[in-house]
Amino acid sequence: MAILLGEPLVEFLESGVSIVVGSRDANNRPECARGLGVKVADDRRTLSLYLNAALAERMRADFADNGRIAIGFSRIVDHRAVQLKGRVIGMRPATEADHAVQDRYLAAFAEQVSYAGLPRSVVRSVRLRPALAVELEVDELFHQTPGPGAGRRIESFT
Amino acid sequence: MPALIATVAPDGTPNVTYLSQVFHVDERHVALSCQFFNKTKQNVLANPYACVELYDPVTFECWRLELRYLHAEHEGPLFDAMSLRIQAIASHTGMTGVFKLLSADVYEVERCEKLEGFIDVTEQLELDDPGGRRSELRGLQLISQQACRAPDLDTLLTTVLESLDVAFGFEHAMFLLPDETGTKLFTVASRGYSEEGIGAEVTIGEGLIGTVARERKLLRVSGVENDLRYGRAIRASAEQAGARRSISPEIPLLGLSDVQSQMALPLVVGDRLVGVLAVESRERLGFDEWDETFLEIVANQVAVGLDNVLLRERGRDDALAPAAAATDPPSVSWTRARKFRFFAHDDCVFVDDEYLVRNVPGRILWKLLRAHVDGGRTEFSNRELRLDPWLGLPALRDNLESRLVLLRKRLELKCPEIRLPSTSRGHFRLEAACRIELDESS
Numbered sequence: 001m002a003i004l005l006g007e008p009l010v011e012f013l014e015s016g017v018s019i020v021v022g023s024r025d026a027n028n029r030p031e032c033a034r035g036l037g038v039k040v041a042d043d044r045r046t047l048s049l050y051l052n053a054a055l056a057e058r059m060r061a062d063f064a065d066n067g068r069i070a071i072g073f074s075r076i077v078d079h080r081a082v083q084l085k086g087r088v089i090g091m092r093p094a095t096e097a098d099h100a101v102q103d104r105y106l107a108a109f110a111e112q113v114s115y116a117g118l119p120r121s122v123v124r125s126v127r128l129r130p131a132l133a134v135e136l137e138v139d140e141l142f143h144q145t146p147g148p149g150a151g152r153r154i155e156s157f158t
Numbered sequence: 159m160p161a162l163i164a165t166v167a168p169d170g171t172p173n174v175t176y177l178s179q180v181f182h183v184d185e186r187h188v189a190l191s192c193q194f195f196n197k198t199k200q201n202v203l204a205n206p207y208a209c210v211e212l213y214d215p216v217t218f219e220c221w222r223l224e225l226r227y228l229h230a231e232h233e234g235p236l237f238d239a240m241s242l243r244i245q246a247i248a249s250h251t252g253m254t255g256v257f258k259l260l261s262a263d264v265y266e267v268e269r270c271e272k273l274e275g276f277i278d279v280t281e282q283l284e285l286d287d288p289g290g291r292r293s294e295l296r297g298l299q300l301i302s303q304q305a306c307r308a309p310d311l312d313t314l315l316t317t318v319l320e321s322l323d324v325a326f327g328f329e330h331a332m333f334l335l336p337d338e339t340g341t342k343l344f345t346v347a348s349r350g351y352s353e354e355g356i357g358a359e360v361t362i363g364e365g366l367i368g369t370v371a372r373e374r375k376l377l378r379v380s381g382v383e384n385d386l387r388y389g390r391a392i393r394a395s396a397e398q399a400g401a402r403r404s405i406s407p408e409i410p411l412l413g414l415s416d417v418q419s420q421m422a423l424p425l426v427v428g429d430r431l432v433g434v435l436a437v438e439s440r441e442r443l444g445f446d447e448w449d450e451t452f453l454e455i456v457a458n459q460v461a462v463g464l465d466n467v468l469l470r471e472r473g474r475d476d477a478l479a480p481a482a483a484a485t486d487p488p489s490v491s492w493t494r495a496r497k498f499r500f501f502a503h504d505d506c507v508f509v510d511d512e513y514l515v516r517n518v519p520g521r522i523l524w525k526l527l528r529a530h531v532d533g534g535r536t537e538f539s540n541r542e543l544r545l546d547p548w549l550g551l552p553a554l555r556d557n558l559e560s561r562l563v564l565l566r567k568r569l570e571l572k573c574p575e576i577r578l579p580s581t582s583r584g585h586f587r588l589e590a591a592c593r594i595e596l597d598e599s600s
Contacts, residue, residue: 022164022174022209032164032174032209034220034276054275070164070172085171117296118159122218125278144175151196 016108037105094131305463419444
């Protein structure tokens with residue numbers, strides 16, 4: 001079921017792009033959050049997504065209920081974007097290694113956002129800790145760059 | 159920063175994407191821009207609930223909204239307004255043609271909350287590249303926001319002066335406002351001087367600041383000639399006044415002793431002068447064309463913001479019923495006494511033989527002190543001040559708030575035992591941490 005993520009895609013996902021996350025509860029009510037970093041495992045099938053643990057109570061409950069997850073990745077400089085949809089397979093508190101990934105992510109994200117006029121110092125004030133690491137597998141990939149083709153399912157990302 | 163939106167398909171698959179615009183319709187409704195018939199739209203037509211996060215463009219603070227889809231509009235005033243904004247955003251980001259509004263989708267806001275803990279808000283404005291183009295624009299954005307959103311006069315002037323200093327290096331600056339007579343300006347806020355200089359006056363037409371006020375035009379002076387230093391004119395007249403008994407001492411106008419460059423800008427709304435912004439520098443070529451242009455933009459924003467704040471205060475005060483004249487018998491007997499003396503012929507108030515304040519603020523203070531000592535009053539309203547003919551406030555645009563700011567600052571400096579804290583909109587209290595002795599002379 002889980003798709004294998006190609007190298008160009010992995011590079012894109014980990015490049016400090018804007019990350020947005022969606023979940024839903026038992027009544028099909030949506031919840032959203034900003035992702036604070038992502039790490040693709042060596043097997044390129046599993047992802048670790050980081051969330052602000054203090055703000056993620058509802059999302060955590062959603063994942064426990066049904067495991068459905070959608071994550072949007074968007075590069076600010078050219079609006080290149082994809083959406084992944086999949087299943088959460090585990091949740092755990094972030095470790096030191098995770099924090100290191102998050103710190104690198106935030107620095108890279110701050111760099112991107114500075115093109116849009118928000119100072120790096122402001123973005124770097126986003127709270128990263130305590131962090132929740134959400135492990136997931138991806139089932140579907142969608143092209144999300146704004147334009148007529150947005151939303152279509154794709155097999156690979158180049 | 160674009161907002162994000164999550165929706166859910168009937169089969170339980172969540173979807174998350176970005177929103178270019180969340181348009182405020184009224185207290186309970188927002189409209190979201192729909193450019194394509196995408197998954198978000200598909201989802202809400204079948205399952206109307208959406209979750210949105212949006213961000214303050216300056217501070218990046220985060221709000222979360224729970225929405226319920228109501229309907230889509232393909233034409234009409236809401237559609238037109240959103241369409242225009244989309245086009246503006248599109249051209250700015252080079253996406254013209256991609257961003258064409260299909261419909262304005264109206265949602266009810268079922269819940270709205272600020273996500274505390276998303277970001278640590280820093281007090282100070284930090285710029286990545288001071289002097290760089292983006293920083294300049296961002297600084298201007300911040301000042302513009304401060305000018306438009308300030309809740310009161312003092313906040314407006316103080317925050318703008320701080321930003322001018324921190325973000326742009328205008329270290330020595332002040333704001334002067336016109337008095338009731340229209341012939342003088344008085345300093346109401348300053349930054350970068352060893353004393354506050356609040357209350358210092360400038361006669362319109364005299365010196366750099368006075369000339370700018372009269373001509374309603376910006377003036378910039380580099381390599382300041384001695385006779386143009388605006389401090390001088392006042393010092394000269396004070397020296398002359400020393401020859402005769404000076405019962406009305408001047409508060410010296412602020413000025414760097416080693417000033418090299420000066421600039422003053424009029425704050426004008428319509429055909430009215432609402433104030434002057436004056437800046438100084440120790441550098442010979444301290445200000446250039448860029449500074450002129452930039453400060454003019456700031457001055458325009460502050461002028462409008464100032465006018466609005468004063469009008470709002472006035473509107474609020476008029477709308478409120480007069481406060482019941484509450485009487486509070488003094489519950490504490492203070493050991494320290496302060497003696498206030500009012501000189502009716504020039505409306506001066508002295509405290510313990512030291513000059514405190516005069517003119518309209520002087521009369522206001524005297525009125526309050528008398529009401530307190532004679533009648534035990536502690537609660538007062540702006541409205542009663544406006545209605546009292548003895549105070550001499552003009553019927554329109556009376557600048558009452560600026561006079562109260564000045565009075566409070568002078569009290570803080572010279573007589574901190576007397577305080578006039580606001581209690582509610584348009585009302586304030588007199589608090590005395592001393593015995594008050596009043597002496598009225600002519």
